[in-house]
Amino acid sequence: GAVVSQHPSRVICKSGTSVKIECRSLDFQATTMFWYRQFPKKSLMLMATSNEGSKATYEQGVEKDKFLINHASLTLSTLTVTSAHPEDSSFYICSASGGIGYEQYFGPGTRLTVT
Amino acid sequence: DAKTTQPTSMDCAEGRAANLPCNHSTISGNEYVYWYRQIHSQGPQYIIHGLKNNETNEMASLIITEDRKSSTLILPHATLRDTAVYYCIVRVSTGANNLFFGTGTRLTVIP
Numbered sequence: 001g002a003v004v005s006q007h008p009s010r011v012i013c014k015s016g017t018s019v020k021i022e023c024r025s026l027d028f029q030a031t032t033m034f035w036y037r038q039f040p041k042k043s044l045m046l047m048a049t050s051n052e053g054s055k056a057t058y059e060q061g062v063e064k065d066k067f068l069i070n071h072a073s074l075t076l077s078t079l080t081v082t083s084a085h086p087e088d089s090s091f092y093i094c095s096a097s098g099g100i101g102y103e104q105y106f107g108p109g110t111r112l113t114v115t
Numbered sequence: 116d117a118k119t120t121q122p123t124s125m126d127c128a129e130g131r132a133a134n135l136p137c138n139h140s141t142i143s144g145n146e147y148v149y150w151y152r153q154i155h156s157q158g159p160q161y162i163i164h165g166l167k168n169n170e171t172n173e174m175a176s177l178i179i180t181e182d183r184k185s186s187t188l189i190l191p192h193a194t195l196r197d198t199a200v201y202y203c204i205v206r207v208s209t210g211a212n213n214l215f216f217g218t219g220t221r222l223t224v225i226p
Contacts, residue, residue, distance in 0.1 A: 004158075034213065043202070044159070044216040093158050097212055104214055106158035 002028045004096045006107035013084055014115055021079045021110045023094030030096035033077040034104065035069060038091040050077055084114040119203045124221040127197075133190040135220050137203030140184040146207055148179060149214070150188045152199040159202065159216075162188065193224045 003026040013019045023033060031052050036044040048064075050056035050071035058064045068080040077096075081088055091111050095104040120138040127133040139148065147166050151159040163170055163177045165186075170177045176189040190197055202219040206212065 006158075032212070036216075043218050044153075046213060046215065049213060091156070095158075095214075102212065103161065104212060106160070109156065109158045111156070 002026075002096070002103075002105040004030075004094065004105045004107040006092075006094055006110050008110060009108065010111045010113075012113045012115060015085055016083055018080055018082045019084060019112060021081075021092055021094075021112070023077045023079070023096065023107055025075045025096040025105070028096075028098055028105075029074040030077070031074065031099040032097045032102075033071055034095045034097070035067070035077075035079050036093045036095070038093060038109075044093060047079075081112065084112070086114045088112065089114045119205060119217050121201075121203055121217065121220045123218065124223070126223050126225055127190075127193045129195060129224050129226050130192055133193040133197065133222055133224070135188040135190075135201050135203075135222065136185065137188070138185045139203070139205045142183050142205050143207070146205045148177065148183075148186050149204045149206055150175070150177065151202045151204065151214075151216075152197075153202065153219070154196075154199040162201075193222075195224050195226065198222060198224045 005024045007022045033050050035047045038044045047062045048056045048058045050069050052071050056069035071077040091109050093109040095106045097104045147164050149164040150162040153159045165177045179186045200219040200221050202216050
C-alpha cells in the first residue's frame, strides 16, 4: 500500500507553546488528508478533514483556532497545536487519500506530551 | 455511516484461526465493510474490505452474511504479531470517505 509518514514521532513541549506535526504522503498525491486524535485505550477520533488548497473541515467540538491545519500541497499537511495544555497530550494520527472514494492510508502517529 | 458492534476482547491460541465477528445490522446497500487493525502505538493498518461477496487476501478472509447484517474477519493462522485492536467499519463507497472508528476488538494471541 501507499506510504504516509509523520514527523516527529514523539514530541514533548511545555504548556503554552505551540507544536507542529507534519504528515506526508510519500508515493502518491493526497488530495484529502485526515487528522485523528487517540487517547490511551480509546478509539481514534476524527478531528478534521482537509482538502489540498482549501480550509479544513473540523468535527464538532474541535477548536479550529487551537488545532491549525494546513494542506498547502498534495503531499503535505500540517497540524499545529497552539498554546498547548497538558490535556492536549495525546496520540495524533494522520491519514491520506487520493480523493473521494479512494482508500485512506495512515501514518505511524505522533505522541505529544505537554508538560 | 452505519454503526458496528464488536466484542470488546478475544483471545486466540497461536497457530489457530482467529474469527472476529462484527454486527452491522443497519448497513446500507452502498456501504462496504472495512477492517483495520491497530498494533499498540502505531497507526491503523488496512486489512481487507468487501461489499457482499467473501474476500480473501494475503492477510485475512472476510465472510459477509447474505443479508449483509454481519461479517467475520478470519486470520487463518494467528501469530503473536497479530495481537492488536481490530476495527470493523462500514463506509459508503462514494462521497466523503471519512472513517469513523468504533471501539474495536482487542485480540490477544496467546503462545
